[in-house]
Amino acid sequence: xxxxxxxxxxxxCFGDGxxxxxxxxxxxxxxxVGQNDAGKTAVIDALRFALGTTDQEWYRLEDEDFHREAxxxxxxxxxxxxxxxxxxxxxxxxxxxxxxxxxxxxxxxYVNWTAKDTGERRHGRPHRHVEVCSGEKGDGxxxxxxxxxxxxxxxxxPLRDADQALSAGRGSRLSQVLSSTTQVxxxxxxxxxxTPVAPERLSVRGIGDLANALLEKQEGVKAARDEVxxxxxGFNLKGDGLQSRIRVxxxxxxxxxLRQLLEKLDLSLSVEGKSGLGTKNTLFMACELxxxxxESDGCKLLLIEEPEAHLHPQKQLRVMxxxxxxxxxxxxxxxxxxxxxxxxxxxxxxxxxLLWKSRAFAxxxxxTKLSAxxxxxxxxxxxxxxxxxxxxxxxxxxxGDAENILLPTLATILxxxxxxxxxxxxxxxxxxxxxxxxxxxxKTPKQTEDALLDLPVACVTDMDVMPNCAPDIIGxxxxxxxxxxxxxxxxxxxxxxxxxAELASKRSEKIxxxxxxxxxxxxxxxxxxxYDLSLGRKIxxxxxxxxxxxxxxxxxxxxxxxxxxxxxxxxxxxxxENAITVETITESATAxxxxxxxxxxxxxxxxxxxxxxxxIYAKFARDKVSKPIAAQYLAQRLLCKYxxxxxSADSLRQLLPVYLTEAxxxxxxxxxxxxxxxxxxxxx
Numbered sequence: 223x224x225x226x227x228x229x230x231x232x233x234x235c236f237g238d239g240x241x242x243x244x245x246x247x248x249x250x251x252x253x254x255v256g257q258n259d260a261g262k263t264a265v266i267d268a269l270r271f272a273l274g275t276t277d278q279e280w281y282r283l284e285d286e287d288f289h290r291e292a293x294x295x296x297x298x299x300x301x302x303x304x305x306x307x308x309x310x311x312x313x314x315x316x317x318x319x320x321x322x323x324x325x326x327x328x329x330x331x332y333v334n335w336t337a338k339d340t341g342e343r344r345h346g347r348p349h350r351h352v353e354v355c356s357g358e359k360g361d362g363x364x365x366x367x368x369x370x371x372x373x374x375x376x377x378x379x380p381l382r383d384a385d386q387a388l389s390a391g392r393g394s395r396l397s398q399v400l401s402s403t404t405q406v407x408x409x410x411x412x413x414x415x416x417t418p419v420a421p422e423r424l425s426v427r428g429i430g431d432l433a434n435a436l437l438e439k440q441e442g443v444k445a446a447r448d449e450v451x452x453x454x455x456g457f458n459l460k461g462d463g464l465q466s467r468i469r470v471x472x473x474x475x476x477x478x479x480l481r482q483l484l485e486k487l488d489l490s491l492s493v494e495g496k497s498g499l500g501t502k503n504t505l506f507m508a509c510e511l512x513x514x515x516x517e518s519d520g521c522k523l524l525l526i527e528e529p530e531a532h533l534h535p536q537k538q539l540r541v542m543x544x545x546x547x548x549x550x551x552x553x554x555x556x557x558x559x560x561x562x563x564x565x566x567x568x569x570x571x572x573x574x575x576l577l578w579k580s581r582a583f584a585x586x587x588x589x590t591k592l593s594a595x596x597x598x599x600x601x602x603x604x605x606x607x608x609x610x611x612x613x614x615x616x617x618x619x620x621x622g623d624a625e626n627i628l629l630p631t632l633a634t635i636l637x638x639x640x641x642x643x644x645x646x647x648x649x650x651x652x653x654x655x656x657x658x659x660x661x662x663x664x665k666t667p668k669q670t671e672d673a674l675l676d677l678p679v680a681c682v683t684d685m686d687v688m689p690n691c692a693p694d695i696i697g698x699x700x701x702x703x704x705x706x707x708x709x710x711x712x713x714x715x716x717x718x719x720x721x722x723a724e725l726a727s728k729r730s731e732k733i734x735x736x737x738x739x740x741x742x743x744x745x746x747x748x749x750x751x752x753y754d755l756s757l758g759r760k761i762x763x764x765x766x767x768x769x770x771x772x773x774x775x776x777x778x779x780x781x782x783x784x785x786x787x788x789x790x791x792x793x794x795x796x797x798x799e800n801a802i803t804v805e806t807i808t809e810s811a812t813a814x815x816x817x818x819x820x821x822x823x824x825x826x827x828x829x830x831x832x833x834x835x836x837x838i839y840a841k842f843a844r845d846k847v848s849k850p851i852a853a854q855y856l857a858q859r860l861l862c863k864y865x866x867x868x869x870s871a872d873s874l875r876q877l878l879p880v881y882l883t884e885a886x887x888x889x890x891x892x893x894x895x896x897x898x899x900x901x902x903x904x905x906x
Contacts, residue, residue: 223305223306223307223308223311223331223520223521223522224247224248224249224305224306224521224523224555225247225269225303225304225305225521225523225555225557226246226247226248226304226305226306226330227244227245227246227247227302227303227304228243228244228245228247228265228268228269228301228302228303228304229242229243229244229245229300229301229302230242230243230244230264230265230268230300230301230302231243231289231299231300231301232288232289232296232298232299232300233264233268233287233288233289233299233301234261234264234267234286234287234289235259235260235261235264235289235580236261236264236289236580237289237291237580238289238296241580243261243264243265243580243581243582244582245265245575245582245584246584247555247557248573248586249549249553249555250546250549250550250555250556250573251545251546251549251555251556251558251569251570251573252555252556252557252558252573252575253558253559253560253565253566253569253573253574253575254557254558254559254560254574254575254577254582255559255560255561255566255574255575255576255577255612255613256576256577256578256612256613257577257578257613257614257615257644258561260577260578260579260580261577261580262527262559262577263527263559265557265559265577265582266377266525266527266557266559267281268301269301269303269375269523269525269557270375270377270525271283271301271335271337272301272302272303272333272335272354273303273333273373273374273375273521273523274370274373274374274375275374275375275376275377275525276374276375276376276377276398276402276513277376277377277395277398278398279377283299283337283350283352285348287299287337288339297338297339297341298336298337298338298339299335299336299337300334300335300336300360301334301335301336302332302333302334302335302360303332303333303335303373304330304331304332304333305330305331305332305333305373305521306328306330307319307328307329307330307331308328309328311519312328312329314369314372314519314520315331315369315372317363318331318356318357318362318363318365318369319331319356320332320356320357320358320362330358331356331373332356332357332358332360332362333354333356333365333373334354334355334356334357334360334362335352335353335354336352336353336354336355336360337350337351337352338350338351338352338353354370371520372519372520372521373520373521374520374521375521375523375524375525376510376513376514376523376524376525377524377525377526378506378507378510378524378525378526378527378529379527380527380528380531389488390485390486390487390488391485392485393485394484394485394488395509396484396487396488396489396509397481397484397485397487399509399510399512399513400484400487401477401480401481401484402513403512403513405512406426406480406484407480409425410423410424410425410426410428410429411423411424411425411428412424412425412427412428412431413427413428413429413431413432413435415435426480426483426484427476427479427480427483429483430479430483434469437468437469438467438468438469443468446468447466447467447468450466451465451466454466489505489509490505498532499532500532500533500534500537502532503531503532503533504533504537504541507526507529507541510524511524511548511554514548514552514554515548515552515554521555522552522553522554522555523554523555523556523557524554524555524556524557525557525558526545526556526557526558526559527558527559528559528560528561528562529541529542529545529558529560529565530560530561530562530564530565535564535606538562538564538565539564539565539568542565542568542569543568545558546569546570561613563606563607563609563610563612563613564606564609566609566612566613567604567605567606567608567609570597570601571585571592571597571600571601571604571661572585572586572587572597573586574612576612576675578675578676578677579676581675583664583675585661588665589664589665590660590661590662590663590664590665591660591663591664591665591738592657592660592661592663593660596657596660599654599657600654600657600658600661603650603654607648607649608648608649608650608658610646610648611646611648611658611661613646614644614645614646614677615643615644615645615677616640616643616644616645616646616677616678616679616680616888616889616890616891617645617646617647617648617662617677617678617679617680617889618640618645618646618647618648618680618682618885618886618889619647619648619650619655619658619659619679619680619681619682620647620648620649620650620682621649621650621651621652621653621655621682621683621684622649622651622652622751622849622850623649623651623849623850623853624751624752624849624850624852624853625649625682625751625853626647626649627850627853627854627857628751628853628856628857629647629682629882629885629886630647631857631860631861632860632874632878632882632886633645633886633890634861635860635861635864635869635871635874636871636874636875636883636886636892637871638886638887638890638892639890640889640890643889643890643891645889645890655681655683655736656681656735656736658681659679659681659736659741659743662675662677662679662740662741663738663739663741664739675739675740676739676740677740678740678742678888678889678891679740679741679742679889680742680743680744680885680886680888680889681736681737681741681742681743681744682743682744682746682881682882682885683732683736683743683744683745683746684745684746684749684750684751685728685729685732685745685746685747685748685749685750686713686714686749686750687714687715687716687718687719687725687728687748687749688713688714688715688716688749688753688836689715689716689748689749689827689828689832689835689836690715690716690717690827690828691825691827691828691832691833691836692715692749692828692832692836692839693705693713693715695833695836695837695840695844696836696839696840696843696844697840697843697844698711698713698843729745732745733745742885742888744881744882744884744885744888745881746879746881747760747879747880747881748879749839750839751849752773752777752838752839752842752849752852753835753836753838753839754768754835754879754881754882755768755769755770755773755856755878755879756768756769756770756773756774756834756835756838756839757770757831757832757835757879758770758831758877758878758879759876759877759878759879759880760880761876764831765829765831765832766876766877767831767834767877768877768878768879769856769860769877769878770815770819770834770835770838771812771815772856772859772860773838773852773856774811774814774815774818774838774841775807775808775811775812775815775855775859776852776853776855776856776859777838777841777842777847777852778807778808778810778811778814778841779804779807779808779811779852779855780847780848780851780852780854780855781841781845781847782802782807783848783851785802786802786803786804786807818834818837818838819834821837822834822837860874
């Protein structure tokens with residue numbers, strides 16, 4: 223038996239009709255991820271209202287629980303839970319089942335929870351009429367209390383108070399759990415004063431009865447009782463013969479006696495010293511799982527909010543792996559909500575549900591365009607850093623460290639700061655860009671809500687077609703020699719395409735391959751990031767020159783990075799007169815750039831701007847300068863110029879390649895976010 227469907231109407235952020243909330247669920251683990259206010263807690267609370275929970279906690283409906291929209295507040299909340307049952311599980315629910323029309327599939331159990339605001343007030347509070355009934359259309363009989371108990375869920379709230387739950391006291395959660403376990407209720411034998419039994423063989427109630435018998439015989443207790451009887455005798459009428467009896471909690475109901483005894487217990491670790499919140503929470507979860515693991519009838523459903531609460535990252539992973547194993551081995555269904563990329567990275571993608579704008583988007587094989595190999599690939603490479611994509615308002619997917627470092631800085635200067643706009647940038651390291659993009663591509667929707675995943679996803683990739691002058695400049699061929707045949711090299715130049723139309727077709731192919739609905743691919747205008755930054759924006763057929771000088775200086779600094787940060791410099795072994803510093807490198811690089819620019823004379827193969835940009839890129843391709851380190855220097859240089867007001871958002875926009883500004887605008891909702899089609903204009 224497992225919860226297979228959930229529909230919520232007019233509850234908190236979830237509306238009615240086409241705006242209601244629906245979620246398909248599978249056995250095992252389902253992890254719900256998404257931003258704050260997407261509706262994760264509302265899903266869990268809806269299940270708590272509809273099913274009830276084993277802690278017997280009572281939940282009061284508040285005004286805020288009724289959906290509000292356009293100044294109007296709804297008056298009726300409807301929550302429907304659908305359970306799938308095996309044929310051998312139907313016995314306890316016979317009169318409440320809904321049977322399939324064809325009779326070939328097992329019947330379903332529907333739980334319909336409805337709360338109506340009657341408009342009345344009782345004892346100063348609004349009166350809400352709550353009804354729970356069965357049937358697919360809510361027209362079946364109401365559930366008997368003993369049946370309601372079979373569908374209760376176990377609930378672990380966020381920021382759990384493990385101390386209180388595990389401490390001794392009246393109505394303690396520990397006593398509730400222990401009294402319901404077969405280990406406690408079915409073990410041991412009762413105490414009989416006429417038949418001596420070893421104490422360890424007694425039941426919990428038997429130990430209590432033995433304790434009473436021993437206490438009654440204890441010398442001090444007997445003496446005190448005799449004193450009471452002496453005074454009592456003076457109050458008795460003739461023939462009363464009343465005597466006192468001192469004992470521990472002597473309720474005649476055996477279940478009550480058991481509970482009273484268990485309320486004296488607390489649960490703690492067998493190690494010395496004070497345990498932290500995280501350790502106590504793992505102990506609390508272990509306690510709660512006792513019941514779920516041994517349930518033989520009814521629903522084995524665990525609702526857990528933020529399992530990462532109070533846990534350090536390694537412990538989070540351990541707990542989540544243990545929960546996944548329980549879901550598989552013991553048949554427990556777990557519905558968890560999390561804000562942790564750490565957890566999202568280890569949960570199988572097939573078990574994740576993304577909440578976006580109060581709608582659920584399952585990431586399983588039936589819902590996305592991910593192939594079987596995609597799931598296998600992402601399970602290996604979807605690490606903690608990349609898993610932050612599930613919690614973003616916008617997503618930028620890039621293929622290298624340089625883009626990962628530089629694009630957030632460019633966005634900040636363009637006044638489209640990624641942090642302010644809730645944008646995550648994910649570096650997939652040159653492989654698998656389309657695989658990550660397909661996480662957000664939906665199969666042909668059977669339900670209209672499947673088409674509404676409009677989270678902006680920008681995939682930034684290189685065109686990887688160099689200008690005709692570049693092969694010898696960057697050392698792909700010897701100057702003046704013939705080019706290898708096309709099939710014998712891994713690079714492409716413009717002359718490999720018969721005309722601009724064929725080149726445009728290649729770009730369109732790359733764009734369409736990685737674009738669908740809100741997922742768009744932005745391909746570099748010419749070749750690759752560093753080259754395009756040096757070339758700049760094409761305006762009226764001429765390139766602006768972009769950030770050529772800044773890229774060249776950043777590459778020169780990266781080339782000398784080890785010298786600038788050498789150990790000798792750190793210990794003062796080099797005198798200031800002989801020191802190589804950022805300032806001295808920048809000065810010499812500026813002079814070298816001017817010479818390089820003068821030498822970039824256009825010819826039949828390339829324009830002056832293409833020659834200059836190719837020569838700058840040669841520092842990366844031929845001289846093996848680190849792109850990430852150069853990107854760090856370039857980002858720092860641009861930020862300094864921005865703070866000194868040497869560049870502005872508008873002036874930088876006119877220097878940057880079009881594909882970068884369009885991608886940044888798209889994920890942040892900026893001026894170019896209204897571009898028609900996928901991937902933008904690409905410099906046209």
